[in-house]
Amino acid sequence: MTYDFAVVLGYWEALLQGLEVTVELTLLCAALGSALGFVTSLARVSPVRFLRWISTLYVEFFRGTPVLIQLFWFFFCLPIILGSDISNFIAATVTLTLYTGAITSETFRASLKSIRPEEIDACIALGLPRLTQITNIVLPQALLRAIPTLLSNFVSLFKESALVSAVGMADLMFVGQNISSNIAKPVEVLTVVAVIYFVVAFPLTRAVTVIERKMLAKLAI
Amino acid sequence: MNKSMSNLSSAKSFSATDSTNKSPTASTSGQALVKVSNLHKSYSPTIQVLKGLDLTMAAGERLVVIGPSGGGKSTLLRVMMGLEQIDSGSITFAGQPYITANDGKAKTKINLAVRQQIGMVFQHYTLFPHLTILQNLTLAPRKVRGESKASAEARGMALLTRFGLAAKAGAYPNQLSGGQKQRVAIARALMLDPKLMLFDEVTSALDPELVAEVEQVIMSLAEQGMPMMIVTHDMWFAKNIASRVVFCAGGVVVEEGPPDQIFNAPKHERTREFLDRVFHI
Ligand SMILES: Nc1ncnc2c1ncn2[C@@H]1O[C@H](COP(=O)(O)OP(=O)(O)OP(=O)(O)O)[C@@H](O)[C@H]1O
Ligand SMILES: [Mg+2]
Numbered sequence: 001m002t003y004d005f006a007v008v009l010g011y012w013e014a015l016l017q018g019l020e021v022t023v024e025l026t027l028l029c030a031a032l033g034s035a036l037g038f039v040t041s042l043a044r045v046s047p048v049r050f051l052r053w054i055s056t057l058y059v060e061f062f063r064g065t066p067v068l069i070q071l072f073w074f075f076f077c078l079p080i081i082l083g084s085d086i087s088n089f090i091a092a093t094v095t096l097t098l099y100t101g102a103i104t105s106e107t108f109r110a111s112l113k114s115i116r117p118e119e120i121d122a123c124i125a126l127g128l129p130r131l132t133q134i135t136n137i138v139l140p141q142a143l144l145r146a147i148p149t150l151l152s153n154f155v156s157l158f159k160e161s162a163l164v165s166a167v168g169m170a171d172l173m174f175v176g177q178n179i180s181s182n183i184a185k186p187v188e189v190l191t192v193v194a195v196i197y198f199v200v201a202f203p204l205t206r207a208v209t210v211i212e213r214k215m216l217a218k219l220a221i
Numbered sequence: 222m223n224k225s226m227s228n229l230s231s232a233k234s235f236s237a238t239d240s241t242n243k244s245p246t247a248s249t250s251g252q253a254l255v256k257v258s259n260l261h262k263s264y265s266p267t268i269q270v271l272k273g274l275d276l277t278m279a280a281g282e283r284l285v286v287i288g289p290s291g292g293g294k295s296t297l298l299r300v301m302m303g304l305e306q307i308d309s310g311s312i313t314f315a316g317q318p319y320i321t322a323n324d325g326k327a328k329t330k331i332n333l334a335v336r337q338q339i340g341m342v343f344q345h346y347t348l349f350p351h352l353t354i355l356q357n358l359t360l361a362p363r364k365v366r367g368e369s370k371a372s373a374e375a376r377g378m379a380l381l382t383r384f385g386l387a388a389k390a391g392a393y394p395n396q397l398s399g400g401q402k403q404r405v406a407i408a409r410a411l412m413l414d415p416k417l418m419l420f421d422e423v424t425s426a427l428d429p430e431l432v433a434e435v436e437q438v439i440m441s442l443a444e445q446g447m448p449m450m451i452v453t454h455d456m457w458f459a460k461n462i463a464s465r466v467v468f469c470a471g472g473v474v475v476e477e478g479p480p481d482q483i484f485n486a487p488k489h490e491r492t493r494e495f496l497d498r499v500f501h502i
Binding site: 116118119121122124125126127128129132136137140141144217218219220 | 299302303304333336337340341343345346347348349350351360361364365393395406409410413
């Protein structure tokens with residue numbers, strides 16, 4: 001048996017379009033999801049019990065169920081409950097945003113916790129108002145510290161986003177599957193698709209290590 | 222260092238406080254700058270730390286607090302800084318009670334306007350790592366007093382220059398040695414023009430060769446007449462800078478007096494034991 005990888009090259013435009021959909025969906029859900037995650041992390045340490053309760057439930061639920069089930073639920077079940085259709089784009093965006101919100105809220109929570117109590121003592125000793133302590137000391141450091149882990153959260157999102165092919169969104173995975181069944185060359189096509197995912201994800205994974213080292217050095221005391 | 226100390230006792234700026242230096246206790250001279258009365262503080266029902274501590278400090282004094290580990294020295298300074306709740310007692314600054322026990326929801330009442338006149342430097346590094354040295358200095362004056370950026374930066378640079386740190390203004394704390402960090406921490410506190418400085422073992426996290434540069438800065442502040450309360454395990458430094466020494470153990474003041482008396486002729490057995498242990502390492 002011989003493999004003909006050259007034939008895959010003929011579909012480069014379709015694959016590129018698929019990758020574009022994947023990247024756009026990832027960027028959109030990374031932005032919306034980390035905003036949601038940040039708010040959620042604040043809610044989880046809020047003095048208001050109800051906020052803590054609801055945010056914890058949300059995070060635990062979305063971390064504790066498969067993304068595929070979440071996606072199917074928003075695409076197949078929610079329309080039945082609402083009595084109106086939901087496009088696969090909306091279902092995918094909502095699912096991946098909620099998923100990213102749940103995982104990044106843990107990232108933000110850890111980075112908020114990493115502020116040393118001695119610095120808060122110093123804030124009080126300097127007479128800094130509570131609001132200034134939060135806006136000038138706690139938040140900037142928490143955000144900086146969160147960057148490396150956020151990036152790896154985004155890499156996970158990029159890979160998990162392949163699931164949206166299951167509801168018919170024309171992402172890289174979906175396009176790859178289509179081509180592979182049309183020309184009956186699964187080995188060649190799916191291998192190339194895997195390599196494309198890897199080529200995008202790998203530099204990001206490496207960047208995480210580098211940025212993490214830089215960030216730790218900068219915020220070390 | 223010894224040279225700077227001889228300067229210290231003859232410094233002009235001390236003429237106003239010379240009487241304090243000679244008198245054995247603060248209560249015999251002038252108005253008290255700080256008066257701690259019957260202070261009780263516990264961290265939990267089983268951890269009673271301060272057990273009715275009384276202490277008076279006159280204006281212009283340099284009080285050195287010594288004593289065994291766990292005796293409540295840090296706790297006393299933290300309470301004075303409004304960082305801890307108290308069970309009972311009160312603290313007065315320049316005649317105004319500013320920390321008082323309160324039987325309500327908030328256990329401790331703190332008068333912030335009064336407390337703001339006190340500055341503190343801690344044992345641990347507390348510079349804000351994401352801000353430059355100059356930003357560390359100017360943050361509080363700008364946010365607390367509403368000082369303009371230009372004015373705060375000018376004062377900050379002047380202070381850094383005085384401490385030999387002008388070249389570090391744009392650096393981040395992680396680019397500084399431990400001794401430089403603690404000097405910046407002192408400068409940061411001075412930016413708010415404190416009327417009293419508290420130092421809690423500010424050199425004990427430092428490598429031995431960096432201790433002197435920080436102690437020298439504190440000495441120079443002393444020469445300018447800054448009232449200060451210093452907790453230290455460095456007995457050489459204690460002897461040299463103190464106008465009065467307080468031996469604190471078990472949550473109370475056991476003995477106090479001029480450095481000569483405490484170090485050479487302590488009256489209490491407990492003080493003697495402590496000093497024997499410290500000097501026979
Ligand atoms: N946040 C806290 N919670 C519980 N116990 C505490 C806390 N802070 C201090 N303590 C306890 O209070 C006691 C007095 O501590 P403190 O730090 O005031 O002593 P110290 O005289 O400064 O000792 P050292 O010379 O070791 O610095 C110690 O037994 C300590 O374990
Ligand atoms: Mg201590």
